[in-house]
Amino acid sequence: MxxxxxxxxxxxxxxxxxxxxxxxxxxxxxxxxxxxxxxxxxxxxxxxxxxxxxxxxxxxxxxxxxxxxxxxxxxxxxxxxxxxxxxxxxxxxxxxxxxxxxxxxxxxxxxxxxxxxxxxxxxxxxxxxxxxNDNLGNFVQYLCNYAENFFRKTNIQLNCIYSEINPEKNISSEIRRNLLLCVKEALNNIYKHAQANQITIEFHQLETSFSIDIKDNGKGLPADLQYGNGFSNMKIRMRNISGKFEFIPRVNGLHLQFSFPIPH
CATH class of the missing domain: 1.20.120 (Four Helix Bundle (Hemerythrin (Met), subunit A))
Known part of the structure; x- marks a missing residue:
């Protein structure tokens, strides 16, 4: 080529x-x-x-x-x-x-x-x-102290149970205030109407929630109280902090639960 x-x-x-x-x-x-x-x-x-x-x-x-x-x-x-x-x-x-x-x-x-x-x-x-006081540790301790003082001069035996709680976990003053008022209302109703001699307050912390369970060995509460202003106020207070209040059926006694979400 x-x-x-x-x-x-x-x-x-x-x-x-x-x-x-x-x-x-x-x-x-x-x-x-x-x-x-x-x-x-x-x-x-x-x-x-x-x-x-x-x-x-x-x-x-x-x-x-x-x-x-x-x-x-x-x-x-x-x-x-x-x-x-x-x-x-x-x-x-x-x-x-x-x-x-x-x-x-x-x-x-x-x-x-x-x-x-x-x-x-x-x-x-x-x-x-x-x-x-904006933490779970101080909050739980305060509620237990309050309940002990509340029942001190009665024949009611109180037992506070809490385990696996992060005491440094932060909670706001609004949550603390509303929960305190709910627990006070619940204890007052139990004292006046349930005829119990044993009360247990249990504190549970899960990954995304915290709950307070109040149980007694009394006769329960009258139906008019279950649907009265006291219980309505507790539901409203828990709703205000994105939580909930439940009246849990029980064979003997009363079981009230207050729960609310907590951040990771």
Whole structure:
């Protein structure tokens, strides 16, 4: 086969060179575009991270401000209301010693009981406001102490059971407050109507939930109480914290359960 003329060879070489240049140009354009896209994505991610960081910083500042306000309210209540209630109790005790009429003595006694009730309510509010109590450990201990004090002067035997509970698990003051009021209502109804002499309070923590089970060996509660305001209020309070209240059927006695979700 005869060799190609020089002009044709040169043409082939030029065409190949042009094609190589074109391919190189395409590769260069693609790589430049990819680098720009990568740079754009990195800048976008950086801006998003900075934005999320600023949101987190603002939320942290807001939470710190809320905690600071809770502490201020707690201190103010303790200093002002606490001192006022204590002074009121002292004055009533002093007046009881000064008067002799039986009716007046009874009025003084009722006034003293009212002051004591106000004092207990204030202490509960202070407890719910204290950020150091926003964990399961302190919450469970407080409820057990409350129940022990509630039944101390009765013939009812109390047993608190809790195991495998993470004491450092955080729960909000709103949850603590609503659960406390529900448990108080439940214990009060049991004491007044169930005719029980044994009560068990069980605390259970699962992966995504926490529950309080209150059981007794009494006769149960009348139907009108099961559908009355007390039980309705407990259901509403549990619904407000995304939880639920259940009246669980039992052969002997009563079984009430309060449960609510907890984050991982």
């Amino acid at each position: 005869n060799e190609l003329p020089y002009e044709i060879k040169l043409t082939y070489i030029i065409v190949i060179a042009i094609m190589l240049l074109f391919v190189g140009f395409i590769i260069f354009v693609v790589m430049t575009y990819n680098r720009k896209q990568l740079l754009f994505l990195k800048e976008k991610q950086l801006r998003e991270a900075e934005y999320q960081n600023s949101l987190l910083h603002e939320e942290l500042k807001r939470q710190q401000a809320i905690q600071k306000e809770r502490e201020r309210i707690s201190h103010d209540m303790h200093d002002e209301l606490g001192a006022g209630i204590s002074a009121l109790k002292l004055q009533v005790e002093f007046l009881k010693q000064k008067v002799s009429e039986e009716e007046t003595q009874q009025d003084m006694h009722e006034l003293l009981q009212t002051a004591e009730s106000m004092n207990l309510s204030m202490r509960e509010m202070l407890w719910s406001l204290n950020v150091e």
